[in-house]
Amino acid sequence: MRFLFHYPEAHGPDGDVLDAGPLTEVARTAEEFGFSGLSFSEHPAPRARWLAHGGHQTLDPFVALGHAAAVTTRLRLLTYLAVAPYRNPLLLAKQAATLDRLSGGRLILGLGAGYLKGEFHALGVGFEERNALFDEVLDVLPLHWSGEPFSYEGRHFSARDVIALPQPTQRPIPIWIGGNSQRSRRRAAERAQGWMPMSGGAELSATARTPALGSLSELVGAIDELKEAAATMRRGEALDVLHSYHDAGLTEPAVDADRHREAFGVLEKAGVTWTVVSCPHRSATATLEFLEAFGTTYAG
Template identity: 70%
Template sequence: MTTRLRFIFHYPEGAGPDSDALAAGPLHEIAVAAENAGFDGFSLSEHPAPGARWLSSGGHQTLDPLVALSYVAAATRQLRLVTNLAVAPYRNPLLLAKAAATLDALSGGRLVLGLGAGYQKSEFYALGVELAERNALFDEALEVLPLHWSGRPFSYRGRHFDARDVIARPRPVQDPIPVWIGGNSRLARRRAAERAQGWLPMSGTAQLTATARTPAIGSLAELAAQITEMRSSAETAGRSEPLDVAFSYPDRSLTDPAADADRHRAAFAELEKAGVTWVIVSSGTREPAATREFLTAFGETYLRAAD
């Protein structure tokens, strides 16, 4: 890739059963601060009905990402608006497509639709979706999204719906809206290579990836090999457009961006060498003043210095 490494700020989620999804500060103010600091994107996760047991063991609350990113779009000018991740099987794909097209149109073409298959049994039960169908429903969504966004008549019979000669407007500004596929499995990489515009691998501990029902990535060398394999598969499938890779930076010491900056710069450079095009960082704090301080320090240390 010839483009520079870009950075996404992920709004910190509140952890625990009594957490506040907005504890890190007013969303529009934090988004503006991220844009002013030099971040290229702003991301939000999704858990519409998190289970109490999961919250008690460290799980987190979230906003509705598509609704909240619409609010972010109104407050900012250039930030890419990233769902990290929206769970495709939770929604009828036509509703997902309509919400995404609306946000892309209203924001002037700034949406990046990160999608995952989902993993929380309790949420699937709460939403009336069969966990066993999650991969089939995910694939349906990947087929329906471009049909809906085309603005042309189409029909599609899914497992639980039957769209007959429908036409959906408005068309999104982007053609297509970039879809990034989340997850570490071979299936996730194949979906990204064949049907999407990017891959969102999950970093973190083996316990975290086990909870999320996805394999752990053991090393940077393994990540690099998987990126190479994915892009090679895309070429074999006849795709010539570049595939983005957005990786969540796993080093928790980044809470103080100015500390040990040379080591972090070296780590970012190694990620770029491995094929990563976007790095997702968060502040590690859920207090508004500290979040703003993080954004200012990160921008001064890594973003403005690179311009």
């Protein structure tokens, strides 16, 4: 199992998004202490009401990961997650290919359908169209990355005899699909290289408009279903599964280390290949101390 650090998010309307620490230092420290990846979420236009009830701000994931790529050599760079319907598929494909090429093939493109109606309205994107737009994105990405001429008639665009460069370093860029629904797992099994189930309890699942996975047995069942679906489609490649580890006792990683190791072992046995962790949004010092303690204890 590999560990990925999610840059701490700024919750509520106050404070600065970078209060958790300078990105250069955070990325380098994560790499130094054995983390395999770094991730950012995406909320370009969150409403004040959502922020006041537990929502969060984030940096632009592509810009932030591009910066992290420039100051590291090994970290994988995950959008956790980019909302696929927010962008024209051609622009998304270009962003991803550019970041992958400039980072030497380190991007993992984590995508989701999105769930905040207010944000969809602010961006001028039809909320009810989100799943159709998501599938359209998945159609266009491999065409764009092929470097070959292609045409595609989209819901809101018409691309005719397009050739797009640069091609990404990876062929293909790994796509991980986020969400707990059967539709999300089907997309992952049919068209992606990984699945990102959402953990965090029923309240978060309700907010994100996705079914809750409340127990390990439910997660195991969903992973088994994912693998069976991929096998039915005769896809020989292994699928990655990312699990978000939310244990409240992880604030000080070295405390209760045996319990956490046991939990990580259970997740790995269940089929989880990556575990993402974060720390409370407090200060740069706290973030760097967390990275060193967790990496030394589990990832080194």
